[in-house]
Amino acid sequence: MPIRILLIEDNQDHAEITKRILQKSDAGYQVDSAMDAQEGLKKIFENPYDAVLCDYRLPGLTALDILKEMNNKKKDTPFVVVTALGNEKVAVDIMKEGAYDYIVKDVLYNDTLDIVIKKVIDRYKAKKEKEGLEEEIRKAYVELRETQDQLIQSEKLSAIGQLASGVAHEVRNPLAIIMQGLNYLEDKIPATEREASEILIMLKDNIKRADKIINTLLDFSRAGSLNLQPEDINSILEISLNLVRARLKFENIDVILETKEDIPFVLGDKNKLEQVFINIFLNAVQAMPKGGRIIIRSFDKKLEEIKNGIGKRADDHFQVGEKTVIVEIEDTGIGITEKNLKRIFDPFFTTKTTMGGAGLGLSVGRNIIHMHKGLIFAESKPGEGTKITILLKVAKGDRVSKKKE
Amino acid sequence: MWEKKGGKKILIVDDEEDFTKLIKLNLERTGKYEVKTENQGAFGFTTAKAFKPDLILLDILLPDAEGSEVASQLKDDEATRNIPIVFLTAIIAKQEVKESGGVIGGHPFISKPVDIKQLIEVIDKNIS
Incomplete structure (x- = not known):
């Protein structure tokens, strides 16, 4: 593979000289050239150059502007700036902006150009290798943690x-x-x-x-075994809601139901899911001693973002690109502190000691959701409320939830 | 004593002596039952064979013999085969009670702690 170099130089004579120097090298450079910054930038973004050699002063713009633009767009290509003799201030500026090196147009230009280019390409490779290793370590660490x-x-x-x-x-x-x-x-x-x-x-x-x-x-x-069937999540939500409706009314809690029609059936155990939802509703009630609002949403979504349990590994519950049914249950209650939020799914964790809570509701809930190969998350802002999000597997077949007549 | 001979004969096999003693007292004073207690699972079968009860209350988790073992011994013998067994258990979850329909290994069961009224209902329902 030849080493591809882009030369940005507005002076044709200088460009010709530089090309000749490079062609004499044993490295086998393939030199492409641009006459101004615009053309240079276009070529940088369109081609996989191994290095860019750029004259500092160009019509309208300078090499510094090109570097800034590359940084903005996170384009990393070894970038060497050619400066006039005695302009050390420029050299410092461009190095600060992330240029790999600079070279002064003087008597040594002939001899040093090839060395500088080889050096920056090596540095680039070493840097990429290091980044790759770091990324691998980071991934391994995340996996290990999970x-x-x-x-x-x-x-x-x-x-x-x-x-x-x-x-x-x-x-x-x-x-x-x-x-x-x-x-x-x-x-x-x-x-x-x-x-x-x-x-x-x-x-x-x-x-x-x-x-x-x-x-x-x-x-x-012993959460026991599940009886998994294709189920209409909206109807499970409604049944669960009906079982606590009287309590909600008594506690002055309004319910806003934003369930989406035509969402796919989920693969679920109806009774167990009801248990989970009822538990979340009752937690919400207890978080709103002065009344408030519960917002219940259901919708389907294609997962795009990698996060806990959503990824590309075989043991992730969901794969990126998979379609899922999401249930959100949000309250306007007292919220949960960051410290407690980390523990709310832990067995026996409770803040409701005076109400006789065993601290098992949510951890049972999480067990049930995990047995469904689903995910459950909690977000909360003290003083504003809490949102529980549940992701469930879509059932095979094309049955969708219909509005009740 | 409240014991009245001639009532239905109940054998209770359970290692908790206080429990069997109180069950005996509570059942016998109704005048409807004659109760024998056996605190060692290993003797459950022989005691049953000798006492010939109308029903056996059998703890599932016994320290020296599983209740299910005692039940199979009883089933294997001509003399005890047809005696109805009601299991007693402390370690069953409510959900499991619901899912099992109140039957373990073909026998009805009662989850401890149990109120005497409820126990009597189950006994009367299962007695032959």
């Missing part, structure tokens, strides 16, 4: 699975004994002892409360 996160997550889940069964056994058996003890006392306490009877009821309620936590924990640890 794998590590997944590993931690799955380790956590397996630990929780074992823990859940253990805790269930060790807690429910005493609860069962207490329950039988209360059943026994129920008959021993005469109906006239109202206070004692009330206390018994209270104790039983508290057994149920503890049992409920164990239940959630067990449900969480």
